[in-house]
Amino acid sequence: MSCSGESMQDGEAAILLQGLRRLEQLGISKPVVGESLSSWSYRINLQINGPIFDHPKYVSDARRIEQSDAPDSSGIRFVDPDGVASNDWVDNCVQTLGIPRQWFECQFPFFERPYTPLRYRRAFCYQCLAQNMQATGLPAWKSDWRHLAQPMCSVHAVPLLDAPVSFALTLDHPARAFTWYWDSLHAKEHHERICNAWPLRNAFAFDVQRRIDDLREKATDHVERAQIDGFILSLMRAVMMPCLHYAFPKVVFSDWGGPNVYRRDAFYLNFYQEIYRATSIARVGALYLSGLLLGWVTEEEGISTSSEELFTPDRAWVIWRLMEKHFNLLTLLGDELRRYESRSLNISMLADIPRCWRPT
Amino acid sequence: MKYVFAWYWRPAFRVHLPGEYANYAMIVCLQVNGVTGEILSYSITFGDRITNVHRIPFVKHDSGELFAKTNALRMDYKKHLFRLETDSLRNSLGPVRFSRTDFNGDFERRWLRIFYDWQRHELEQVADPYNIMLGTLKQTLECAIRRMNSETLTQAL
Numbered sequence: 001m002s003c004s005g006e007s008m009q010d011g012e013a014a015i016l017l018q019g020l021r022r023l024e025q026l027g028i029s030k031p032v033v034g035e036s037l038s039s040w041s042y043r044i045n046l047q048i049n050g051p052i053f054d055h056p057k058y059v060s061d062a063r064r065i066e067q068s069d070a071p072d073s074s075g076i077r078f079v080d081p082d083g084v085a086s087n088d089w090v091d092n093c094v095q096t097l098g099i100p101r102q103w104f105e106c107q108f109p110f111f112e113r114p115y116t117p118l119r120y121r122r123a124f125c126y127q128c129l130a131q132n133m134q135a136t137g138l139p140a141w142k143s144d145w146r147h148l149a150q151p152m153c154s155v156h157a158v159p160l161l162d163a164p165v166s167f168a169l170t171l172d173h174p175a176r177a178f179t180w181y182w183d184s185l186h187a188k189e190h191h192e193r194i195c196n197a198w199p200l201r202n203a204f205a206f207d208v209q210r211r212i213d214d215l216r217e218k219a220t221d222h223v224e225r226a227q228i229d230g231f232i233l234s235l236m237r238a239v240m241m242p243c244l245h246y247a248f249p250k251v252v253f254s255d256w257g258g259p260n261v262y263r264r265d266a267f268y269l270n271f272y273q274e275i276y277r278a279t280s281i282a283r284v285g286a287l288y289l290s291g292l293l294l295g296w297v298t299e300e301e302g303i304s305t306s307s308e309e310l311f312t313p314d315r316a317w318v319i320w321r322l323m324e325k326h327f328n329l330l331t332l333l334g335d336e337l338r339r340y341e342s343r344s345l346n347i348s349m350l351a352d353i354p355r356c357w358r359p360t
Numbered sequence: 361m362k363y364v365f366a367w368y369w370r371p372a373f374r375v376h377l378p379g380e381y382a383n384y385a386m387i388v389c390l391q392v393n394g395v396t397g398e399i400l401s402y403s404i405t406f407g408d409r410i411t412n413v414h415r416i417p418f419v420k421h422d423s424g425e426l427f428a429k430t431n432a433l434r435m436d437y438k439k440h441l442f443r444l445e446t447d448s449l450r451n452s453l454g455p456v457r458f459s460r461t462d463f464n465g466d467f468e469r470r471w472l473r474i475f476y477d478w479q480r481h482e483l484e485q486v487a488d489p490y491n492i493m494l495g496t497l498k499q500t501l502e503c504a505i506r507r508m509n510s511e512t513l514t515q516a517l
Binding site for chain 2 (some may be wrong): 332
Protein backbone atom coordinates (compact mmCIF):
# COMPACT_ATOMS: atom_id res chain seq x y z
CA MET A 1 0.00 0.00 0.00
CA SER A 2 2.62 2.50 1.09
CA CYS A 3 4.92 1.24 -1.62
CA SER A 4 2.41 2.05 -4.35
CA GLY A 5 1.83 5.45 -2.74
CA GLU A 6 5.53 6.20 -2.85
CA SER A 7 5.85 5.08 -6.44
CA MET A 8 2.86 7.30 -7.26
CA GLN A 9 4.61 10.23 -5.65
CA ASP A 10 7.81 9.43 -7.52
CA GLY A 11 5.88 9.32 -10.77
CA GLU A 12 4.30 12.68 -10.02
CA ALA A 13 7.66 14.21 -9.19
CA ALA A 14 9.09 12.88 -12.45
CA ILE A 15 6.22 14.37 -14.43
CA LEU A 16 6.59 17.70 -12.66
CA LEU A 17 10.31 17.77 -13.37
CA GLN A 18 9.78 16.84 -17.00
CA GLY A 19 7.27 19.66 -17.43
CA LEU A 20 9.54 22.19 -15.76
CA ARG A 21 12.44 21.23 -18.04
CA ARG A 22 10.23 21.72 -21.06
CA LEU A 23 9.22 25.15 -19.75
CA GLU A 24 12.86 26.08 -19.29
CA GLN A 25 13.61 25.06 -22.86
CA LEU A 26 10.79 27.27 -24.08
CA GLY A 27 11.84 30.13 -21.84
CA ILE A 28 8.49 30.31 -20.10
CA SER A 29 8.49 31.14 -16.42
CA LYS A 30 7.35 28.31 -14.22
CA PRO A 31 4.39 28.58 -11.84
CA VAL A 32 4.96 29.79 -8.31
CA VAL A 33 4.28 27.27 -5.55
CA GLY A 34 0.54 26.84 -5.20
CA GLU A 35 -0.29 29.17 -8.07
CA SER A 36 -3.63 28.75 -9.76
CA LEU A 37 -3.96 27.84 -13.42
CA SER A 38 -5.66 31.07 -14.49
CA SER A 39 -3.05 33.22 -12.82
CA TRP A 40 -0.17 31.33 -14.42
CA SER A 41 -1.77 31.34 -17.87
CA TYR A 42 -2.29 35.07 -17.70
CA ARG A 43 1.29 35.65 -16.62
CA ILE A 44 2.91 33.58 -19.31
CA ASN A 45 0.66 35.03 -21.97
CA LEU A 46 2.00 38.45 -21.07
CA GLN A 47 5.61 37.29 -21.14
CA ILE A 48 5.57 35.63 -24.52
CA ASN A 49 6.09 37.94 -27.49
CA GLY A 50 3.47 36.55 -29.80
CA PRO A 51 0.89 34.92 -27.58
CA ILE A 52 0.76 31.20 -28.14
CA PHE A 53 -2.89 31.01 -27.33
CA ASP A 54 -5.66 33.52 -27.08
CA HIS A 55 -6.65 34.65 -23.69
CA PRO A 56 -8.90 31.96 -22.38
CA LYS A 57 -12.34 33.41 -22.75
CA TYR A 58 -13.92 31.53 -19.96
CA VAL A 59 -16.69 33.51 -18.41
CA SER A 60 -17.79 36.87 -19.53
CA ASP A 61 -20.60 36.71 -17.07
CA ALA A 62 -21.16 33.91 -14.62
CA ARG A 63 -24.89 34.40 -14.90
CA ARG A 64 -24.74 33.12 -18.40
CA ILE A 65 -24.88 29.42 -17.75
CA GLU A 66 -26.04 27.72 -20.89
CA GLN A 67 -29.78 27.49 -21.17
CA SER A 68 -31.92 25.25 -23.23
CA ASP A 69 -35.55 24.24 -23.27
CA ALA A 70 -34.74 20.58 -22.92
CA PRO A 71 -32.14 20.56 -20.21
CA ASP A 72 -30.07 17.48 -19.58
CA SER A 73 -27.27 16.90 -17.17
CA SER A 74 -24.59 16.73 -19.83
CA GLY A 75 -25.57 20.20 -20.96
CA ILE A 76 -24.37 21.68 -17.70
CA ARG A 77 -20.89 22.82 -18.35
CA PHE A 78 -19.38 25.57 -16.38
CA VAL A 79 -15.82 26.39 -17.31
CA ASP A 80 -13.78 27.10 -14.23
CA PRO A 81 -10.57 28.81 -15.30
CA ASP A 82 -8.69 27.13 -12.48
CA GLY A 83 -9.62 23.61 -13.58
CA VAL A 84 -7.49 21.81 -16.14
CA ALA A 85 -10.20 19.48 -17.37
CA SER A 86 -12.67 22.16 -18.40
CA ASN A 87 -10.26 24.43 -20.25
CA ASP A 88 -9.84 23.80 -23.95
CA TRP A 89 -6.77 25.95 -24.32
CA VAL A 90 -4.81 23.44 -22.27
CA ASP A 91 -5.18 20.96 -25.13
CA ASN A 92 -3.81 23.52 -27.57
CA CYS A 93 -0.94 24.16 -25.22
CA VAL A 94 -0.20 20.44 -25.01
CA GLN A 95 -0.14 20.12 -28.78
CA THR A 96 1.77 23.26 -29.74
CA LEU A 97 4.24 23.49 -26.89
CA GLY A 98 4.75 19.82 -26.18
CA ILE A 99 4.15 20.14 -22.45
CA PRO A 100 2.75 16.83 -21.23
CA ARG A 101 -0.86 16.96 -20.13
CA GLN A 102 -0.07 15.03 -16.97
CA TRP A 103 2.11 17.91 -15.92
CA PHE A 104 -0.89 20.22 -15.98
CA GLU A 105 -2.89 17.77 -13.96
CA CYS A 106 -0.18 17.37 -11.32
CA GLN A 107 0.74 21.04 -11.15
CA PHE A 108 -2.81 22.37 -11.04
CA PRO A 109 -4.95 19.76 -9.31
CA PHE A 110 -8.61 20.65 -9.16
CA PHE A 111 -10.04 21.62 -5.80
CA GLU A 112 -10.55 18.65 -3.59
CA ARG A 113 -11.91 20.75 -0.75
CA PRO A 114 -15.04 22.93 -0.76
CA TYR A 115 -14.17 26.13 -2.56
CA THR A 116 -15.57 29.55 -3.33
CA PRO A 117 -17.43 29.86 -6.61
CA LEU A 118 -15.69 31.79 -9.33
CA ARG A 119 -17.93 34.78 -8.87
CA TYR A 120 -16.63 35.33 -5.38
CA ARG A 121 -13.00 34.48 -6.01
CA ARG A 122 -11.57 37.54 -4.30
CA ALA A 123 -9.76 36.64 -1.09
CA PHE A 124 -6.01 37.14 -1.22
CA CYS A 125 -2.98 37.61 0.97
CA TYR A 126 -1.32 40.87 0.14
CA GLN A 127 2.10 39.79 1.41
CA CYS A 128 2.11 36.75 -0.84
CA LEU A 129 1.17 38.91 -3.81
CA ALA A 130 3.94 41.36 -3.01
CA GLN A 131 6.52 38.60 -2.62
CA ASN A 132 5.62 37.16 -6.02
CA MET A 133 5.74 40.64 -7.43
CA GLN A 134 9.33 40.96 -6.25
CA ALA A 135 10.25 37.51 -7.47
CA THR A 136 8.62 37.41 -10.89
CA GLY A 137 7.52 40.93 -11.66
CA LEU A 138 3.85 39.99 -11.70
CA PRO A 139 1.53 39.12 -8.86
CA ALA A 140 0.46 35.49 -8.72
CA TRP A 141 -2.79 34.19 -7.32
CA LYS A 142 -2.76 31.06 -5.17
CA SER A 143 -5.43 28.45 -5.54
CA ASP A 144 -5.49 27.81 -1.77
CA TRP A 145 -7.20 31.13 -1.29
CA ARG A 146 -10.38 29.70 -2.72
CA HIS A 147 -10.71 27.04 -0.04
CA LEU A 148 -13.60 27.89 2.24
CA ALA A 149 -12.04 26.45 5.36
CA GLN A 150 -8.75 28.27 4.80
CA PRO A 151 -9.58 31.92 5.35
CA MET A 152 -6.09 32.68 6.67
CA CYS A 153 -2.85 32.69 4.74
CA SER A 154 -1.03 29.53 5.65
CA VAL A 155 2.35 31.20 5.12
CA HIS A 156 1.90 34.54 6.86
CA ALA A 157 -0.87 33.57 9.28
CA VAL A 158 -2.92 36.68 8.56
CA PRO A 159 -6.58 36.78 7.57
CA LEU A 160 -7.03 37.12 3.83
CA LEU A 161 -8.15 40.43 2.42
CA ASP A 162 -11.17 40.69 0.12
CA ALA A 163 -10.84 42.52 -3.16
CA PRO A 164 -14.03 43.97 -4.67
CA VAL A 165 -16.34 41.33 -6.10
CA SER A 166 -16.16 42.92 -9.53
CA PHE A 167 -12.57 41.69 -9.94
CA ALA A 168 -13.51 38.08 -9.52
CA LEU A 169 -14.39 37.36 -13.13
CA THR A 170 -11.63 39.36 -14.76
CA LEU A 171 -8.58 37.82 -16.39
CA ASP A 172 -6.06 39.98 -14.60
CA HIS A 173 -7.53 39.78 -11.13
CA PRO A 174 -4.16 39.38 -9.38
CA ALA A 175 -2.83 42.60 -10.89
CA ARG A 176 -6.09 44.39 -10.21
CA ALA A 177 -6.10 43.30 -6.60
CA PHE A 178 -2.53 44.45 -6.20
CA THR A 179 -3.19 47.90 -7.63
CA TRP A 180 -6.45 48.13 -5.71
CA TYR A 181 -4.53 47.65 -2.49
CA TRP A 182 -2.44 50.72 -3.22
CA ASP A 183 -4.96 52.89 -5.06
CA SER A 184 -8.04 52.51 -2.95
CA LEU A 185 -8.37 54.82 -0.02
CA HIS A 186 -9.49 52.29 2.48
CA ALA A 187 -7.87 49.00 1.49
CA LYS A 188 -4.82 49.30 3.70
CA GLU A 189 -6.84 50.61 6.62
CA HIS A 190 -9.33 47.84 6.13
CA HIS A 191 -6.57 45.27 6.16
CA GLU A 192 -5.23 46.66 9.41
CA ARG A 193 -8.67 46.66 10.93
CA ILE A 194 -9.15 43.04 9.93
CA CYS A 195 -5.87 42.01 11.49
CA ASN A 196 -6.43 43.98 14.66
CA ALA A 197 -10.12 43.34 15.22
CA TRP A 198 -9.62 40.01 16.91
CA PRO A 199 -5.88 39.25 17.16
CA LEU A 200 -6.24 36.50 19.76
CA ARG A 201 -9.24 34.89 18.15
CA ASN A 202 -7.55 35.05 14.77
CA ALA A 203 -4.67 33.12 16.28
CA PHE A 204 -7.06 30.48 17.63
CA ALA A 205 -8.78 30.31 14.25
CA PHE A 206 -5.42 29.74 12.61
CA ASP A 207 -4.83 26.91 15.07
CA VAL A 208 -8.15 25.38 14.07
CA GLN A 209 -7.26 25.73 10.40
CA ARG A 210 -3.96 23.93 10.91
CA ARG A 211 -5.65 21.26 12.93
CA ILE A 212 -8.05 20.58 10.08
CA ASP A 213 -5.09 20.27 7.73
CA ASP A 214 -3.46 17.76 10.10
CA LEU A 215 -6.67 15.74 10.28
CA ARG A 216 -6.91 15.68 6.50
CA GLU A 217 -3.34 14.50 6.17
CA LYS A 218 -3.93 11.68 8.62
CA ALA A 219 -7.07 10.56 6.81
CA THR A 220 -6.75 7.27 4.96
CA ASP A 221 -8.54 8.06 1.70
CA HIS A 222 -10.30 10.83 -0.14
CA VAL A 223 -13.71 9.73 1.12
CA GLU A 224 -12.70 10.37 4.71
CA ARG A 225 -11.16 13.68 3.71
CA ALA A 226 -14.42 14.71 2.07
CA GLN A 227 -16.28 13.72 5.26
CA ILE A 228 -13.98 15.91 7.35
CA ASP A 229 -14.44 18.84 4.99
CA GLY A 230 -18.20 18.44 5.02
CA PHE A 231 -18.30 18.26 8.82
CA ILE A 232 -16.28 21.43 9.25
CA LEU A 233 -18.21 23.23 6.52
CA SER A 234 -21.55 22.41 8.14
CA LEU A 235 -20.34 23.75 11.49
CA MET A 236 -19.11 26.93 9.84
CA ARG A 237 -22.39 27.36 8.00
CA ALA A 238 -24.43 26.95 11.15
CA VAL A 239 -22.30 29.39 13.08
CA MET A 240 -22.67 32.00 10.34
CA MET A 241 -26.46 32.03 10.53
CA PRO A 242 -28.18 35.35 11.27
CA CYS A 243 -29.01 34.37 14.84
CA LEU A 244 -25.30 34.35 15.62
CA HIS A 245 -24.36 37.48 13.73
CA TYR A 246 -24.08 39.46 16.93
CA ALA A 247 -21.02 37.37 17.77
CA PHE A 248 -18.94 38.72 14.90
CA PRO A 249 -17.02 41.98 14.79
CA LYS A 250 -18.54 44.74 12.71
CA VAL A 251 -15.78 44.62 10.05
CA VAL A 252 -17.12 41.29 8.91
CA PHE A 253 -20.20 42.78 7.32
CA SER A 254 -18.61 45.74 5.61
CA ASP A 255 -17.79 44.10 2.28
CA TRP A 256 -20.24 41.26 2.00
CA GLY A 257 -20.40 40.04 -1.61
CA GLY A 258 -23.55 40.76 -3.54
CA PRO A 259 -26.21 43.39 -3.13
CA ASN A 260 -28.96 41.28 -1.65
CA VAL A 261 -29.63 41.67 2.01
CA TYR A 262 -30.58 38.81 4.20
CA ARG A 263 -34.14 37.73 4.02
CA ARG A 264 -35.57 36.36 7.16
CA ASP A 265 -37.46 33.51 5.57
CA ALA A 266 -34.66 32.34 3.32
CA PHE A 267 -33.44 29.94 5.94
CA TYR A 268 -32.00 27.26 3.70
CA LEU A 269 -30.45 29.78 1.33
CA ASN A 270 -28.78 31.46 4.26
CA PHE A 271 -27.45 28.19 5.54
CA TYR A 272 -26.10 26.77 2.33
CA GLN A 273 -25.20 29.77 0.22
CA GLU A 274 -24.09 32.64 2.40
CA ILE A 275 -20.72 31.10 3.19
CA TYR A 276 -19.68 31.48 -0.42
CA ARG A 277 -20.10 35.20 -0.62
CA ALA A 278 -19.11 35.98 2.95
CA THR A 279 -15.93 37.89 3.60
CA SER A 280 -12.92 35.84 4.57
CA ILE A 281 -12.75 37.54 7.95
CA ALA A 282 -16.28 36.25 8.51
CA ARG A 283 -15.01 32.76 7.78
CA VAL A 284 -12.16 33.33 10.23
CA GLY A 285 -14.73 34.14 12.89
CA ALA A 286 -16.73 31.09 11.90
CA LEU A 287 -13.63 28.93 12.25
CA TYR A 288 -13.04 30.28 15.74
CA LEU A 289 -16.61 29.58 16.77
CA SER A 290 -16.55 26.09 15.30
CA GLY A 291 -13.28 25.55 17.16
CA LEU A 292 -15.24 26.31 20.33
CA LEU A 293 -17.94 23.84 19.31
CA LEU A 294 -15.36 21.15 18.63
CA GLY A 295 -13.58 21.79 21.92
CA TRP A 296 -10.38 22.61 20.09
CA VAL A 297 -10.51 26.07 21.62
CA THR A 298 -10.92 25.34 25.32
CA GLU A 299 -13.07 27.28 27.76
CA GLU A 300 -10.09 29.01 29.35
CA GLU A 301 -8.81 30.08 25.97
CA GLY A 302 -12.25 31.30 25.02
CA ILE A 303 -12.62 33.31 28.22
CA SER A 304 -9.16 34.79 27.78
CA THR A 305 -10.35 36.43 24.55
CA SER A 306 -13.27 38.22 26.17
CA SER A 307 -11.37 41.51 26.12
CA GLU A 308 -11.74 41.58 22.34
CA GLU A 309 -15.52 41.53 22.28
CA LEU A 310 -17.43 40.87 25.41
CA PHE A 311 -20.60 39.48 23.89
CA THR A 312 -19.06 36.90 21.63
CA PRO A 313 -19.72 33.44 23.01
CA ASP A 314 -16.67 32.00 24.70
CA ARG A 315 -18.03 28.57 25.52
CA ALA A 316 -19.65 25.92 23.41
CA TRP A 317 -22.83 25.63 25.45
CA VAL A 318 -23.66 29.28 24.88
CA ILE A 319 -23.79 28.62 21.13
CA TRP A 320 -25.70 25.38 21.56
CA ARG A 321 -28.28 27.09 23.75
CA LEU A 322 -28.79 29.72 21.10
CA MET A 323 -29.23 27.08 18.44
CA GLU A 324 -31.73 25.26 20.62
CA LYS A 325 -33.80 28.42 20.58
CA HIS A 326 -33.72 28.36 16.78
CA PHE A 327 -34.67 24.76 16.67
CA ASN A 328 -34.82 24.27 12.91
CA LEU A 329 -31.19 25.29 12.75
CA LEU A 330 -30.24 22.61 15.26
CA THR A 331 -32.25 20.01 13.34
CA LEU A 332 -30.68 20.92 10.02
CA LEU A 333 -27.19 20.99 11.50
CA GLY A 334 -27.80 17.58 13.08
CA ASP A 335 -28.90 16.14 9.72
CA GLU A 336 -25.84 17.55 8.01
CA LEU A 337 -23.36 16.45 10.66
CA ARG A 338 -24.72 12.93 10.77
CA ARG A 339 -24.21 12.76 7.04
CA TYR A 340 -20.54 13.68 7.35
CA GLU A 341 -19.59 11.69 10.44
CA SER A 342 -16.31 9.83 10.15
CA ARG A 343 -13.83 8.06 12.39
CA SER A 344 -11.71 11.12 12.96
CA LEU A 345 -14.51 13.65 13.35
CA ASN A 346 -17.99 12.91 14.67
CA ILE A 347 -20.75 14.26 16.83
CA SER A 348 -19.52 12.55 19.99
CA MET A 349 -16.35 14.64 19.79
CA LEU A 350 -18.22 17.95 20.05
CA ALA A 351 -17.93 19.94 23.25
CA ASP A 352 -21.09 20.10 25.43
CA ILE A 353 -23.24 18.19 22.96
CA PRO A 354 -26.80 19.57 23.02
CA ARG A 355 -29.21 17.51 25.06
CA CYS A 356 -31.24 16.26 22.13
CA TRP A 357 -28.19 14.80 20.43
CA ARG A 358 -26.80 12.98 23.42
CA PRO A 359 -26.98 9.19 23.18
CA THR A 360 -29.56 7.90 25.62
CA MET B 361 -54.93 2.37 -8.25
CA LYS B 362 -52.10 4.79 -8.46
CA TYR B 363 -51.64 7.76 -6.18
CA VAL B 364 -49.88 10.83 -7.44
CA PHE B 365 -49.50 13.70 -5.04
CA ALA B 366 -48.67 17.26 -5.82
CA TRP B 367 -46.39 19.16 -3.48
CA TYR B 368 -46.43 22.90 -3.90
CA TRP B 369 -43.35 24.76 -2.90
CA ARG B 370 -42.45 28.41 -2.99
CA PRO B 371 -38.66 28.81 -3.12
CA ALA B 372 -37.05 31.63 -1.21
CA PHE B 373 -35.30 33.08 -4.23
CA ARG B 374 -36.61 34.98 -7.25
CA VAL B 375 -36.32 34.13 -10.89
CA HIS B 376 -34.83 36.65 -13.24
CA LEU B 377 -36.05 36.44 -16.82
CA PRO B 378 -33.62 37.61 -19.49
CA GLY B 379 -34.57 40.93 -21.00
CA GLU B 380 -36.73 42.02 -18.13
CA TYR B 381 -35.96 44.18 -15.19
CA ALA B 382 -38.33 42.45 -12.85
CA ASN B 383 -37.84 39.42 -10.69
CA TYR B 384 -40.58 36.92 -10.18
CA ALA B 385 -41.65 34.79 -7.31
CA MET B 386 -42.80 31.36 -8.40
CA ILE B 387 -44.43 28.22 -7.20
CA VAL B 388 -42.90 24.89 -8.03
CA CYS B 389 -45.18 21.91 -8.16
CA LEU B 390 -43.62 18.50 -7.66
CA GLN B 391 -45.59 15.45 -8.78
CA VAL B 392 -44.74 12.62 -6.45
CA ASN B 393 -45.59 8.96 -6.77
CA GLY B 394 -47.37 8.22 -3.53
CA VAL B 395 -46.33 4.59 -3.43
CA THR B 396 -42.63 4.79 -4.06
CA GLY B 397 -41.96 8.40 -3.15
CA GLU B 398 -40.38 9.01 -6.51
CA ILE B 399 -40.65 12.50 -7.98
CA LEU B 400 -42.23 12.11 -11.40
CA SER B 401 -42.24 15.61 -12.79
CA TYR B 402 -42.37 19.24 -11.90
CA SER B 403 -43.93 22.43 -13.11
CA ILE B 404 -43.18 26.06 -12.45
CA THR B 405 -45.91 28.66 -12.05
CA PHE B 406 -45.19 32.34 -12.05
CA GLY B 407 -47.28 34.87 -10.27
CA ASP B 408 -48.73 34.04 -6.95
CA ARG B 409 -52.46 33.86 -7.26
CA ILE B 410 -52.84 33.06 -3.60
CA THR B 411 -51.77 36.46 -2.45
CA ASN B 412 -54.09 38.14 -4.95
CA VAL B 413 -57.27 37.09 -3.17
CA HIS B 414 -59.16 40.12 -1.95
CA ARG B 415 -62.54 40.65 -0.45
CA ILE B 416 -65.15 41.66 -2.94
CA PRO B 417 -65.70 45.35 -2.20
CA PHE B 418 -69.47 45.52 -2.23
CA VAL B 419 -69.78 43.09 0.60
CA LYS B 420 -68.40 45.78 2.82
CA HIS B 421 -70.86 48.42 1.69
CA ASP B 422 -74.02 46.36 1.54
CA SER B 423 -74.15 45.43 5.12
CA GLY B 424 -77.79 46.41 5.45
CA GLU B 425 -80.53 44.01 6.42
CA LEU B 426 -81.60 43.55 2.84
CA PHE B 427 -78.42 41.74 2.06
CA ALA B 428 -78.07 39.89 5.31
CA LYS B 429 -79.21 36.61 3.85
CA THR B 430 -77.01 36.97 0.80
CA ASN B 431 -74.05 37.76 2.96
CA ALA B 432 -74.72 34.79 5.13
CA LEU B 433 -74.57 32.56 2.08
CA ARG B 434 -71.41 34.14 0.83
CA MET B 435 -68.20 32.46 1.70
CA ASP B 436 -66.05 34.21 4.21
CA TYR B 437 -62.80 34.71 2.39
CA LYS B 438 -60.92 35.67 5.50
CA LYS B 439 -61.43 32.25 6.93
CA HIS B 440 -60.10 30.52 3.88
CA LEU B 441 -57.25 32.81 3.01
CA PHE B 442 -54.27 30.71 2.47
CA ARG B 443 -50.73 31.84 2.20
CA LEU B 444 -48.10 29.60 0.80
CA GLU B 445 -45.08 30.23 2.94
CA THR B 446 -41.62 30.14 1.50
CA ASP B 447 -39.84 26.86 1.81
CA SER B 448 -42.67 24.87 3.23
CA LEU B 449 -44.22 22.23 1.06
CA ARG B 450 -47.99 22.14 0.91
CA ASN B 451 -50.29 19.55 -0.42
CA SER B 452 -52.61 21.85 -2.31
CA LEU B 453 -52.89 25.42 -3.38
CA GLY B 454 -56.60 25.78 -2.75
CA PRO B 455 -58.28 26.68 0.51
CA VAL B 456 -58.32 23.13 1.79
CA ARG B 457 -58.52 22.54 5.50
CA PHE B 458 -57.68 18.87 5.58
CA SER B 459 -55.20 17.19 3.36
CA ARG B 460 -55.49 13.59 2.33
CA THR B 461 -52.01 12.77 3.51
CA ASP B 462 -50.23 13.79 6.61
CA PHE B 463 -47.85 16.62 6.28
CA ASN B 464 -44.60 15.02 5.35
CA GLY B 465 -41.91 16.88 7.25
CA ASP B 466 -39.27 14.37 6.42
CA PHE B 467 -39.90 14.70 2.70
CA GLU B 468 -39.80 18.46 3.00
CA ARG B 469 -36.54 18.59 4.88
CA ARG B 470 -34.89 16.12 2.57
CA TRP B 471 -36.05 18.00 -0.50
CA LEU B 472 -34.92 21.41 0.73
CA ARG B 473 -31.58 20.11 1.88
CA ILE B 474 -30.94 18.39 -1.41
CA PHE B 475 -32.12 21.32 -3.46
CA TYR B 476 -30.25 24.11 -1.76
CA ASP B 477 -26.92 22.37 -1.33
CA TRP B 478 -25.99 23.17 -4.90
CA GLN B 479 -22.28 23.04 -4.78
CA ARG B 480 -21.95 19.59 -3.31
CA HIS B 481 -23.09 17.96 -6.52
CA GLU B 482 -23.43 18.60 -10.21
CA LEU B 483 -24.32 22.23 -10.43
CA GLU B 484 -21.34 23.99 -8.98
CA GLN B 485 -21.82 27.55 -9.96
CA VAL B 486 -24.95 29.52 -9.30
CA ALA B 487 -23.93 33.10 -9.70
CA ASP B 488 -26.42 34.84 -7.49
CA PRO B 489 -28.52 32.47 -5.43
CA TYR B 490 -31.13 35.14 -4.73
CA ASN B 491 -31.90 35.95 -8.36
CA ILE B 492 -31.39 33.03 -10.66
CA MET B 493 -32.32 32.61 -14.28
CA LEU B 494 -35.05 30.36 -15.54
CA GLY B 495 -32.68 27.97 -17.28
CA THR B 496 -30.58 27.69 -14.16
CA LEU B 497 -33.68 27.04 -12.11
CA LYS B 498 -34.66 24.23 -14.46
CA GLN B 499 -31.19 22.73 -14.25
CA THR B 500 -31.06 22.92 -10.49
CA LEU B 501 -34.50 21.37 -10.25
CA GLU B 502 -33.59 18.51 -12.57
CA CYS B 503 -30.38 17.83 -10.69
CA ALA B 504 -32.11 17.95 -7.33
CA ILE B 505 -34.88 15.65 -8.51
CA ARG B 506 -32.37 13.17 -9.84
CA ARG B 507 -30.46 13.22 -6.57
CA MET B 508 -33.61 12.95 -4.50
CA ASN B 509 -34.85 10.00 -6.51
CA SER B 510 -31.58 8.15 -6.24
CA GLU B 511 -31.60 8.77 -2.50
CA THR B 512 -35.13 7.44 -2.11
CA LEU B 513 -34.17 4.44 -4.17
CA THR B 514 -31.19 3.61 -1.99
CA GLN B 515 -33.29 4.13 1.13
CA ALA B 516 -35.91 1.74 -0.18
CA LEU B 517 -33.27 -0.85 -0.94
